[in-house]
Structure formats: structure tokens, C-alpha cells
Amino acid sequence: MRKYLANLRRSRVEFGFGQEDEDFRAEVRGWLGVHAGGVTDRRTWERTLGAAGWIGLGWGASGFGNRTAGLTQQVVWAEEYARSGAPPRSGHIGENLLGPTLIAHGTDEQKSRFLPPIAAGAELWCQGYSEPGAGSDLAGIRTAAVREPGGRTYRVTGQKIWTSLAHEADWCFVLARTEPGSVRHHGLTFLLVPMDQPGRIEVRPIRQMTGTSDFNEVFFDGAHAEHVVGGEGNGWRVAMSLLGFERGVSTLAQQIGFAEELGAVVRAAEESGAVHDPVVRERLVRQWAELRTMRWNALRTLGGSGDAGAPSVAKLLWAGWHQRLGELAVLVRGAAASVGPADWSAATPYELDASQHLFLFSRADTIYGGSDQIQRTIIAERVLGLPREPKGAV
Ligand SMILES: Cc1cc2nc3c(=O)[nH]c(=O)nc-3n(C[C@H](O)[C@H](O)[C@H](O)COP(=O)(O)OP(=O)(O)OC[C@H]3O[C@@H](n4cnc5c(N)ncnc54)[C@H](O)[C@@H]3O)c2cc1C
Numbered sequence: 001m002r003k004y005l006a007n008l009r010r011s012r013v014e015f016g017f018g019q020e021d022e023d024f025r026a027e028v029r030g031w032l033g034v035h036a037g038g039v040t041d042r043r044t045w046e047r048t049l050g051a052a053g054w055i056g057l058g059w060g061a062s063g064f065g066n067r068t069a070g071l072t073q074q075v076v077w078a079e080e081y082a083r084s085g086a087p088p089r090s091g092h093i094g095e096n097l098l099g100p101t102l103i104a105h106g107t108d109e110q111k112s113r114f115l116p117p118i119a120a121g122a123e124l125w126c127q128g129y130s131e132p133g134a135g136s137d138l139a140g141i142r143t144a145a146v147r148e149p150g151g152r153t154y155r156v157t158g159q160k161i162w163t164s165l166a167h168e169a170d171w172c173f174v175l176a177r178t179e180p181g182s183v184r185h186h187g188l189t190f191l192l193v194p195m196d197q198p199g200r201i202e203v204r205p206i207r208q209m210t211g212t213s214d215f216n217e218v219f220f221d222g223a224h225a226e227h228v229v230g231g232e233g234n235g236w237r238v239a240m241s242l243l244g245f246e247r248g249v250s251t252l253a254q255q256i257g258f259a260e261e262l263g264a265v266v267r268a269a270e271e272s273g274a275v276h277d278p279v280v281r282e283r284l285v286r287q288w289a290e291l292r293t294m295r296w297n298a299l300r301t302l303g304g305s306g307d308a309g310a311p312s313v314a315k316l317l318w319a320g321w322h323q324r325l326g327e328l329a330v331l332v333r334g335a336a337a338s339v340g341p342a343d344w345s346a347a348t349p350y351e352l353d354a355s356q357h358l359f360l361f362s363r364a365d366t367i368y369g370g371s372d373q374i375q376r377t378i379i380a381e382r383v384l385g386l387p388r389e390p391k392g393a394v
Contacts, residue, residue, distance in 0.1 A: 046122075057069040094123065129175050193225040203219075259291060
């Protein structure tokens with residue numbers, strides 16, 4: 001199994017990395033080797049990454065990224081980052097979602113104002129899309145933004161939910177209804193809202209079963225916003241364009257992380273002796289084979305030969321795969337995996353071990369970024385050409 005995992009890591013050659021990319025890999029690995037260990041404060045870490053020029057590699061010729069890296073070097077950076085054991089990025093939403101969206105739809109003034117602080121790791125962002133009544137069906141948004149008469153400023157009122165990193169963010173991009181009485185995807189506007197507005201914005205962390213609070217409820221009560229991206233009423237187009245940036249090179253990096261996690265489960269199975277159980281062996285090999293298939297699918301898609309359903313197929317595959325890995329991780333660990341904190345509801349944070357965390361957190365994988373059911377609907381309609389699902393009023 002170890003040999004298989006090593007092969008999987010080596011398989012990057014398939015993507016067509018040249019000598020320049022391998023030199024770049026050596027530079028990245030060297031830098032991360034010195035800096036990635038022992039990060040304690042994620043905000044300072046973002047500034048360290050920015051100062052060293054590692055943010056905005058994929059911003060192309062916009063002139064706002066720290067350096068211009070081609071697709072292969074972006075993949076190298078993402079792979080090495082995943083392998084380094086550095087903490088998850090707090091700046092991911094600004095760098096990979098808002099940055100490309102501003103480059104595509106922002107005014108020159110907006111690019112100059114917002115892109116440099118993202119590239120410096122100085123301003124963090126969160127994504128204000130989902131609401132209690134608008135998740136899979138995002139067009140059900142009710143948060144309203146009203147423009148002050150004769151002015152440029154909007155007043156935003158409503159509630160967002162599941163807002164990752166809102167408790168750390170300086171800014172939030174908010175999809176809000178600016179045309180009273182409009183329905184569905186009409187009359188929506190993409191607004192940039194500063195989070196530091198005491199009394200007008202309240203962030204309430206949501207406690208998860210993992211014991212941590214990665215996301216929040218966010219309440220807006222007349223919050224000010226003056227930056228509109230893409231023009232008033234064009235929010236749906238901008239919002240959908242942003243979702244298109246959610247995928248891409250990060251998929252391959254994610255698979256490096258998956259390979260590391262699978263490797264840890266294999267090691268745990270070897271240590272506990274579970275590896276001698278034929279059912280466990282069969283499941284470990286299946287996980288490996290499926291991870292390999294996902295890699296080929298990702299390479300095919302990045303190489304431009306994916307079809308309209310490719311992102312949905314990839315999401316369905318990895319979400320289910322990761323959940324099954326979590327189930328396998330606790331199976332391999334045995335009865336000890338069921339021993340948790342004395343009081344799961346306690347207000348104080350608790351620590352879970354890696355297998356418990358993987359098992360519990362991966363329950364979210366089939367929900368965010370478009371649930372399994374939604375991905376199957378997309379494949380049914382766009383690839384198989386099955387009759388479209390009835391929608392509400394338009
Ligand atoms: C870890 C995590 C982080 C997140 N971070 C953010 C964030 O930063 N910003 C943000 O805006 N949102 C975020 N979300 C929210 C996420 O986008 C939504 O949870 C997701 O869109 C699903 O919406 P919902 O939770 O309202 O569930 P619902 O849409 O209510 O779905 C409930 C169930 O019904 C099913 N269902 C719904 N509609 C259909 C249909 N038409 N056909 C078949 N089945 C259907 C779903 O598949 C699901 O099983 C995050 C979610 C998670 C889990």
C-alpha cells in the first residue's frame with residue numbers, strides 16, 4: 001500500500017510538469033519547509049505568505065498578483081502547500097473566489113482598492129450567499145439592500161447563515177435583493193460589505209459536532225455598503241461567475257491532502273493489526289483505486305477535455321469518497337474511536353483525534369459546494385438531457 005501511495009504522489013508527471021516547474025517546486029518546498037511548521041496565528045500566517053509573494057499566483061496578467069504563475073506552477077504550489085502540513089488558509093475566499101471575480105467584473109477603482117490587501121494577506125473575506133431559506137435554492141434570497149436616496153450607499157438588512165470564517169473576516173461579499181418585489185434571480189446585487197460595523201452587523205458562531213466553530217450566522221441591521229460589483233441588478237451573474245472559480249487547481253491539491261489522510265489510515269490499520277482483516281484490506285484498496293480515478297478525472301478536466309457534467313461528477317466522487325474514508329478511519333481505530341469528551345455539549349472547546357474529526361467533519365462534504373442531490377440533478381439535466389426539475393415562479 002505504501003508503494004501505491006508513493007506512486008500516487010509521483011503521478012504528477014502525468015500533468016506535464018517541466019524542469020522550470022520542478023525548480024519552482026524546489027523553491028516552494030524549501031520556503032514551506034522553513035516557514036510552515038509551528039504556525040500559531042493564522043492571520044499573521046496570511047501576512048507572511050503575502051510578504052513572500054505566495055498569494056494571487058493565479059491572478060494571471062491582472063498585474064495585481066504577487067507573481068504570475070502558469071497553471072502547472074499553481075498546481076505545484078497548491079500540492080506542496082497541502083503536503084507541508086501548513087494550516088488551512090484563512091485567505092482562501094478572498095484569494096480564490098473574490099479576487100478572480102473582481103478581476104473579471106470589478107471596476108479599476110475596485111481592483112486597486114481590494115486586490116492589493118488580499119495579495120498582501122492583510123484583508124480577509126467571507127462569502128454571504130446562503131440564508132435560512134436559501135441554500136440549494138440560492139435564488140430564494142431575502143436579505144435586502146436599499147440605496148439611500150441620491151447616494152451611493154446601501155443599507156443592508158437580513159440574515160446569512162453557514163458563513164465560513166465570518167468571525168475572522170474584515171469584509172463580506174453579500175448577495176442581496178435591491179429591487180423590491182423582485183423574485184428568484186432577478187433584482188439581486190453583489191455588494192462588498194465591511195464587517196466592522198458594531199450594532200449593524202452581528203456574527204454568531206455556530207457550534208459544530210466537531211467542537212469547533214468554523215462557520216456563523218451573520219445578522220445585518222441597516223449595515224452600510226457602497227461597493228457594487230457588476231452593477232445593480234446583475235448580482236446573479238456575478239455570483240454564478242464566482243462559483244465557477246470554486247473549482248480548478250485546488251482539486252488536485254485536495255487530492256494530495258486526501259492521499260496523506262489515506263496514508264494515515266493505512267498506517268493506523270498496520271499498527272492496530274486491522275490491516276489483516278480482509279474486509280478492511282478490500283476497503284483500503286478501493287479507496288486507493290477511487291482516489292486514482294478522481295485524479296485522472298481532475299487532470300482530464302484541467303486539460304480541457306471535461307464535459308458539462310465534469311465538475312459535478314468530481315464533487316459527487318470526492319464528497320462520497322471522503323465520507324467513506326472517515327468511516328474507515330473510525331472502523332480501523334476500533335472501539336477507542338467512540339470515546340469522546342465527557343460532555344459533548346459543554347461550552348468549552350474539546351479536542352477530537354484525527355479519525356474522529358475526519359469522520360464527523362466529512363459529514364459536511366455532501367452538503368457544501370452543492371449537495372449530492374443537486375449535483376445529480378445537474379448531471380441529469382445537463383449531461384443526460386433528462387426532463388428539467390420544475391422550478392418556482394420566475
Ligand atoms: C462546511 C460548510 C461551509 C459553508 N460555508 C458557506 C459560506 O461560507 N457561505 C455561504 O454562503 N454558505 C456556506 N455554506 C452553506 C452551503 O452552501 C449550503 O449548506 C448548501 O447550499 C445547502 O443548503 P442548505 O444547507 O440550506 O440545505 P437545503 O438546500 O435546505 O437542502 C437540504 C436537503 O435537501 C436536499 N435538496 C434541496 N433541494 C433539492 C432539490 N431541488 N432536489 C433534491 N434534493 C434537494 C439537499 O440536497 C439536502 O440534502 C456552507 C455549508 C457547509 C456545510
